[in-house]
Amino acid sequence: MPAKFWNGQKAIWETTSIDGLKTMEPDLVIQMYRSMLTIRLFEEKAKQLYQSGEIAGAIHLSIGQEAVAVGVCSALRLDDAVFSTHRGHGHLIAKGGHLPAMMAELMGRQTGCSHGCGGSMHMFEPQVGFMGGNGIVGGGLTLALGAAFAAQYRGLDGIAVVFFGDGAAQQGTFHEALNLAALWKLPYLAVCENNQYAATTPFAAAVPTADIAPRAAGYGIPGIVVDGNDCLAVYRAAAAAVERARAGDGPTLLECKTYRVEPHCGIIADRRPKEELERWGQPDRDPLEHLRREGGLSDSVISAVRHDVEAELETAVAFARGSPYPDPAAFLQEHANT
Amino acid sequence: MPAKFWNGQKAIWETTSIDGLKTMEPDLVIQMYRSMLTIRLFEEKAKQLYQSGEIAGAIHLSIGQEAVAVGVCSALRLDDAVFSTHRGHGHLIAKGGHLPAMMAELMGRQTGCSHGCGGSMHMFEPQVGFMGGNGIVGGGLTLALGAAFAAQYRGLDGIAVVFFGDGAAQQGTFHEALNLAALWKLPYLAVCENNQYAATTPFAAAVPTADIAPRAAGYGIPGIVVDGNDCLAVYRAAAAAVERARAGDGPTLLECKTYRVEPHCGIIADRRPKEELERWGQPDRDPLEHLRREGGLSDSVISAVRHDVEAELETAVAFARGSPYPDPAAFLQEHANT
């Protein structure tokens, strides 16, 4: 359970780096698979709890997009900062988030990773470098500048990563943030999760070009397109960008082509073309299946991992259910400043 | 003097087009020269009146940048809409603005082109398609979308032009506007007046690349760089972009490299390098001198034009001085809605 007042913001820049994740060891592949599976099962559980009414509000699921979160975060250290979106459960899990605190947050409990104040869109776990989801499309792009700036300011080699959707790339903040990051050579990695839709608007109805990545040229920085459902491809591209950023060579724009399998949000009706949904539903497009095959993971490894993850999730749900709600009277008293 | 309530907004789209400006006739060159000289002398007069206290507030002069305003506006029809900046006197003059109403506006008179409500930064003369200056850097970029949209919506072939500075190109609106204009193939022309400074910040301290124009590629539209002190070069580039827009082929980003000869605003101290100022002060860099030579204008033509323009300006100043201030009591009564 996170401390009530966590005053160690500086700590994330001072933590010893977790190295050894950089070489493509079999362990890493298993770890990636495990992380993706955790996201998948967490989201399925969340969906179920949402439908049954145990989770309130709005939730945006990232099923189908697991490889982006995991590929990128596997290239990061604990002291690198991640800024997320409205669709951020996967990013937090990939960064090392604690499942019980996440589940408790979704259920609005005091033990949640934002003490019940944030919910699905506003999870915070600064201890693992997760600097928050964001309900404003495009909002994270400029916040992440600040974490990158802080690392540069302190002469440390931490970096900041921001995830954002294809829809967010049409916000003014995209432009302002990339320009400033490029200008000041900030250690910044902008990851566009292009899942081809912004709510119900298809990519082509929002963007006059085929890709977002070429916009990087306008700021004199690299723009890269990768298959966002290929976890190792994402990892390799991210690792190169991270190295570049750490070396002081400035930001990268990384566009990951992927697909959102679930509807945009909660119960919103889905009118995407059937054959499109079917095409992306094929096993060869599934990021978990893809990694299983490419990583040569055996059935026994897979089932052991699944067994573990399911148990962890069960514990998390039980923890959340057993946790108290925050106390309204105490909350109001603390904040009754006007 | 403009009508008090001008309800003919639609008129600017319905006016018969003024053609004949399109071929490079000697008359056009003289007209361009005359327009540039009018801007030059208007600005010099305004500076003088500002220094003597007859003009209050903030004024931003466009001396040295005349070729951009005139080159672009010479490629336009009266029914094309122009959206301007804080440094907009030249744009209005080039679009056919009435000098007495402009001078009266600077002096805050009832007969001003905004009836004294706007001042230097907010001149409006919709009758000649001038849809306003703007005190917010980057503000005009999205407004101009609307005029372009209105033309397209009505099936007319009017276009909208927005002028903006190199500094404005780092605002989010630049990105949002160009993306939307490109997406909807709006009849839109974005003219970046790159005078190499945003207030006291040099271009290189704001932009990580050498040019703004390449950003156009990110939206799949043409981006063009021209010598902004060469009026004919600006005209030719603008005319091509205008043709493209009228034909329904969408927007263009036109970057004009120029230089602001005066300080940024009013009395702000100027610390630009001396040799830079001197270099741009050379006759070969002066837009008027450039056009005189390239257009082969004789001394007698030049002096006749100057004579005319000086007389017009004298009339304008006399008109402004002789005009009454707006009546505060009447103003308050009209607007006392809360």
Place this chain on the structure above:
Amino acid sequence: MRMLQYIQAINEALHEEMARDASVFVIGEDVDQNGGVFKTTQGLVERFGARRVRGTPISESAFAGLATGAAMSGLRPVVEFMYFDFVSVAMDPLVNQMAKIAGMSGGQLQVPVTVRAQTGARTREAAQHSQSLEAWFLHTPGFKVVMPATSYDAKGLLKSAIRDNGPVLYIENRLLYHETESVPDGEWTTPLGVAEVVREGRDITVVAIGYARKLALAAAQALEGTASVEVIDPRSLAPLDLATILSSVSKTGRLVVVHDAPASCGFGAEIVRRVVAQGFDLLDAEPLVVGSAHVPMPFSPPLEDACLPSTASLTAAIHKIINR
């Protein structure tokens, strides 16, 4: 008479005004996709085509600016903000451009834009999706602001807003979308600047806007026998029908204003300012404002409930000044 849902009322007003005036068009995110997130634009694109029903990229500044420029050019845009909170990414085109152009041009240009924005706390959407920001626009010269709480006014005010020659902010409440009520047949508009006395009473005047109108009526009901509560819904916050409020206060001598926004510099504070300035001697007790707690809205259901005005908190405020 017939039954009409609040959301249908919005949709009907859009259909009718688009049919009536070819210069009216609708613009916003997903407005052309299956009626938008909340289905308020249902059927428009099928009927009026993609030219007049424009789904946009997520670029609120761009489309708010576009609407302003289009209105300056003689069109009548209806702009949709998916959530009221998102005006924060477009305050410049709204406040510095749309609201000011008529004034800055000395009255030469008109800017007939309707800005639709949807609000509504109580849905557990937390701090960035629960704000009711009408006060920002009431503080901004150049805007009219309306907030319908019934199907009748949802339709009638939207039609008036679209026909108005200046910028009108039209604030919807997602909690009311599926409320149904009986409305007249035929056409109607609700004029701007006319309040409705929703319930007559003798002892206290409650001014309630948007969702809070329901709280006021519930409180009035609960207090029956104890106190006779007059409920006024201004409907149009600017221009404001102060006369109706003052005349009520001259009868009751007591005033409470209730709304979802925080009280500090909110609409309630403005009503209090105006009522005391013009009707100080009418008051027998201190006028009070019931608003939300001054905190970023928390997600957790019990916290959110505690932070918002309720029938209970409104009743407590009424008791306080009835029993002083």
Place this chain on the structure above:
Amino acid sequence: MRMLQYIQAINEALHEEMARDASVFVIGEDVDQNGGVFKTTQGLVERFGARRVRGTPISESAFAGLATGAAMSGLRPVVEFMYFDFVSVAMDPLVNQMAKIAGMSGGQLQVPVTVRAQTGARTREAAQHSQSLEAWFLHTPGFKVVMPATSYDAKGLLKSAIRDNGPVLYIENRLLYHETESVPDGEWTTPLGVAEVVREGRDITVVAIGYARKLALAAAQALEGTASVEVIDPRSLAPLDLATILSSVSKTGRLVVVHDAPASCGFGAEIVRRVVAQGFDLLDAEPLVVGSAHVPMPFSPPLEDACLPSTASLTAAIHKIINR
């Protein structure tokens, strides 16, 4: 004692706080260019270097967001908006991010940012350069708001703002930049939430902020012999020292609030709301607010003068409630 200009006071506070705390940095347009447009950052880049004094592109959203993220990471940014009006292009990072992150994270993160914004009508800069937008931020949970009117407070409040652990909006007035006054030697801070009774009086309380403090003192002077005017400058608008205002009203029974912003949903309305809620029985007359006319500020000097509060309009308001 020594003489200090308001603008020097700002500059000294920046120098001292940057020297005191290596996590303080300054960011904004032209702040590293010869002291910025108004020279408030004079000498900083020479002394502390380009690493800590960051001139930016014209990208207010980017640098307000950057400041927020940097503060979340343990730094203490001081952000400069060249004119208060320009916050409108950055309301999202200010309101939805900076102000809310402490709350949304359940108190895990602090966001110690000072936002400096410069205002001041009366300079004939028209509608987009004359706004005093403190009410937007007073309405936004998560912000503290201060508005110094003297050199003493300009320095003292800026130091307190920089040391505070949450977002503080610090509002400067360009008309005061060259005012000079005598200040103590040595170091001082002005605590947040403590008002100053600027002038004692018996007949009426005038609450005045920013430039209007000068109007209030001039009116008090002009009315000497007719009415004894107490002038209070809250200095810190949120948190607000209501106790000092209430205790003054308990003596005078009369209240006028004066500021440059329009009255509708402004700071004055909020003061009235709070004073009547807690001190209704103290009042002998209606409290009034004197603000600017509810119009986009016109350029023409006689029009601008007529739209702004003046000693004359304030005196008239005082007369009205003194002679009722």
